[in-house]
Amino acid sequence: MIFLENNEIELFFDSGTGALTGLRNKLTGWQVIRQPKLAGGLRMLVPIERHRNNRVLPEKQALTSAERIDGNALRLTWEGLMGDKSGILDIDAELTIRLAGDAVSFDLMLRNGSPYRIEEVWMPYLGGLREPRGGNPLRSLSVTMVGGFKEVELGPNMTNQIGYWGSDYPGFLTTSPDNGSILPFVLLQAESEGIYIGQHSNHPSVVSFLHEFKPGYADSLHNRIADSDEIGGKPAGFTVSAIRLPFVEAGETVTLPPMVLRMYAGSWHEGIQTYASWRSSDAEQYLRPSWVSGIDAWMTLHVDSPEGCDRYTLDDIITVAREAKVNGVGVLQLIGWTRGGQDGDEPYQDVNPLLGSHEQFREMIRVIEQDVGIRVLLMCKFKWADRTTLGFREELQPLTMKDMYGDDVYFQGYAYQTVVQQLNGAGRRTGAMLCHSSASLRDIAKREFAKILELGSSGMLYDELTSDDRLLCFSGAHGHRYGACNSAGSVELAREFRAMAIEANPQYLMAGEGPNDYLTPFYGVNYVRTNDGWSGWEKSHTPAWKFMDPDMMMATCLTGWDDREMVHQCIAYGYVLNYEPYNFKGRLSDIPDTVAYGQAANELRRSLREYLWEGIFRDTIGLQIERLQGEGELLSTVFVHRGNGKRAIVLGNQSKEYLRVRVGLDAVNDGEPCRTFDRYMLQQAGGAESNGVETLSPRTFMVLVER
Structure with a gap:
């Protein structure tokens, strides 16, 4: 067994094949790979004559060497990779795995001396993973073209989205750059922690994340997976693989863009920050007049x-x-x-x-x-x-x-x-x-x-x-x-x-x-269009991209005749209101109620422009909400003033019932939590003092600015 660890992460590799048999968050105790018999390693697709599906499978490879570079890095080398149809191929691979805090990077170099083209490369390939013991199933999250999340639950009832004829196991594929995944990463989110897996490259290339459950459904009528680590004498668990399509030609030596895996504590906000931090270091400026x-x-x-x-x-x-x-x-x-x-x-x-x-x-x-x-x-x-x-x-x-x-x-x-x-x-x-x-x-x-x-x-x-x-x-x-x-x-x-x-x-x-x-x-x-139901990506819109990049400017569509809830969404997330009566075929006079409400809401937003339009969008970070009355849908977000650092809260009642809440903001640095605010509402001049206990009328919103 080969191991690599620091104070936060622990990885184990099979000394014979180089497969990843263990991955543990040392701070939380989550052993991600619960079924090491499904351990994944280096996998490829190298088509040959009559066999396009000539697979280089992890379990068939023999590790040539394992070299510890320093205390935080390991280099694994394979020479003469084995194809399941071709036999030994003149292909070598060198994988450098490096730890940095709660993250690990995978850098892979390929030398193709064979006469064939390397089409697919799977790395990292996590096999046998499960949610933390006793927890709810993991959710796979990817950011879509509308700035929200495509969300798929890894159990207990997972629909096979690939098609039974095209796969051996139930699963689904998330591919970037694509409408359903325009950022090259996925989050595997548990209740209070998660795993980020992403490609960090300044040049566009295709990366897919294949999620499968092996060996298959326990109950195919209800698409129910096994909750044990073995079923029918077969090892059971999820595999999640990052797959690139480099099309390495005969005679080429190629280094793939690095893949980064991070084991983070907290919600998706923390997971998405992994990509945001890397991206901001070398991002081009927006062309925006x-x-x-x-x-x-x-x-x-x-x-x-x-x-x-x-x-x-x-x-x-x-x-x-x-x-x-x-x-x-x-x-x-x-x-x-x-x-x-x-x-x-x-x-x-x-x-x-x-x-x-x-x-x-x-x-x-x-x-x-x-x-x-x-x-x-x-x-x-x-x-x-x-x-x-x-x-x-x-x-x-x-x-x-x-x-x-x-x-x-x-x-x-x-x-x-x-x-x-x-x-x-x-x-x-x-x-x-x-x-x-x-x-x-x-x-x-x-x-x-x-x-x-x-x-x-x-x-x-x-x-x-x-x-x-x-x-x-x-x-x-x-x-x-x-x-x-x-x-x-x-x-x-x-x-x-x-x-x-x-x-x-x-x-x-x-x-x-x-x-x-x-x-x-x-x-x-x-x-x-953040109200689209046809996409099937999300039940309700999550402003993931806006949180990751507060400077992102988004215009979303209002098509309803009394579209207050979409107006609230625009104010709460900092989006442009885009009126589209009759699905962008009518005039504004066709939807007078929506336009009147939208205009009034924008007047309030303009009066608080330095918060709600020019401030830093923080979604719900630092926000404390206690419900006192009502079970209806509540929209709530936080903006931070770029100058004085004060925060504003948007509260939108998306329901037809009264809602009563107690609102507060976490302390900043060593200060005290905020419980007093100035309240701003539609068609009211100036702000009124608030102690954070507020009643929201049906289908209305208000803004609280901390004192």
Whole structure:
């Protein structure tokens, strides 16, 4: 047995195979690997002739050497790795494991002397893990494009999300960068502690986290896993693996980006801080013009769809903008203004001829921006091509992403209004993903972006920024390596767009829908829907990304006719209110109750701007709440003033009953806990003294500022 430990973590490795047989948090006593018979080590996929699934399995490897570098580091070496179909391969691996406090890093170097390509590399590979004894099941958390958590419980009833035909064991896969995981890490959260596993790299690459339960369900009718460490004579437990896809060619030596595992105490707030601390050390600054910080309300308007609904004329749009201005809106985002309507004729950015000419559309933007006084954002996208558009075959198809078999990488496309489009395979315009790693494709995108810049708007909003699991391109004609990560090309395109935008207008805003972590510095506002139920990611929105990065600016959508609860969410989390009546197809006059409440809420937020808009968002850190009356949903968050350090609490009653609470704030440094506040409410001048015991009327909110 080989061990590595410090005062906080203890690791044990099998001296024969190098598999990780023990992982313990010495401060809490949590032995993560409860079933060492499922211990995981170094695993790979190295396809050979007739056997794509030629696996390099941990239990079949022979460790060549184990060298202690210093008191906190260990180097494991394997020479001549064994494939289960190929036999011994001329592939060597060197793994350096280093402890630093409550974290351990895994740095892996591969030398491929074989004639085959290394596709998958699994490291770290935790096998036989369980929650702390006597505790509730672990939850796997990953940050989604809307800034909240995708959450999956590891037992007792875990649905197989991979598909029974595609896996030997029930499990699920979390892949980054993808809509469901735009940051390259997962948290395995227990009740009062957890494990962070993340890739730390400044360059986008695909990392997946495979969660499985072995040997399988105890009760398949209810998807129930075994609660013991053995069942039917087989070892039982979870495996969680970090899997990279480096596509190491024959003759290459490659060092993979480091993977970091941290065993932390506390809630997800502490776990996510692991990535935040690393990220802030080398993060690029946001491209966000100064005018953006003054705007806390948007409106989005759908002009046309690929079905030719032709909703608004240029004069109509100006009228909508005037109405929005009166109601406190500072940005009007236009969708479907291009040829073919929304999602039609992508990625071409010519003005929709149903609206008028390029010059007429430009004049409309001038009137809205200069005469009406609202900024205009033009929605666009360069992620995929409409396969029905003119120019697809001749210009775009050679530059689409290709799969391993040389075919275009397709996706279903979207449907608008008509039943014929809603039917799969009928009238829907399917798309083909565009390869951003191709310089030729980026040249076309820049040509089309130049058309947007010529229109003179204050900015653009790039729809569908994250790749949505179509991540890799295998074309041999695009000038990139085999299996290139498309997000890496998207970052290059963002740099080129930024240079063009700054040259045209230094105050130009580039915003985007769900940018992954590598794209956020370029697209300075994240346009999201934090009330979506269709995604299945979260039952209620958790502001994880905003907590990790308080400077992140997010605009979320209000579509309800009396949408007080979404207004509360925006105030409590520091989000921009984005009005979208009739799912962004109507006018503000369609939802007067929502607009009136939103305007009143924003007036209160503006009066406390240094806290609620410019302060540091802390979610619930330091907040003490005792319920005295009512069981309804309560929204509560904390902001910290960047200057004086004082804190403000937002309390939102999301229910139809009265709630009575006692509120306090933990002491800062060696001070006393805070129990006295100034209370601020809608349509009340100034603040009133509060002792922290408050009654919230149904569907209202208040702000308490510590004295």
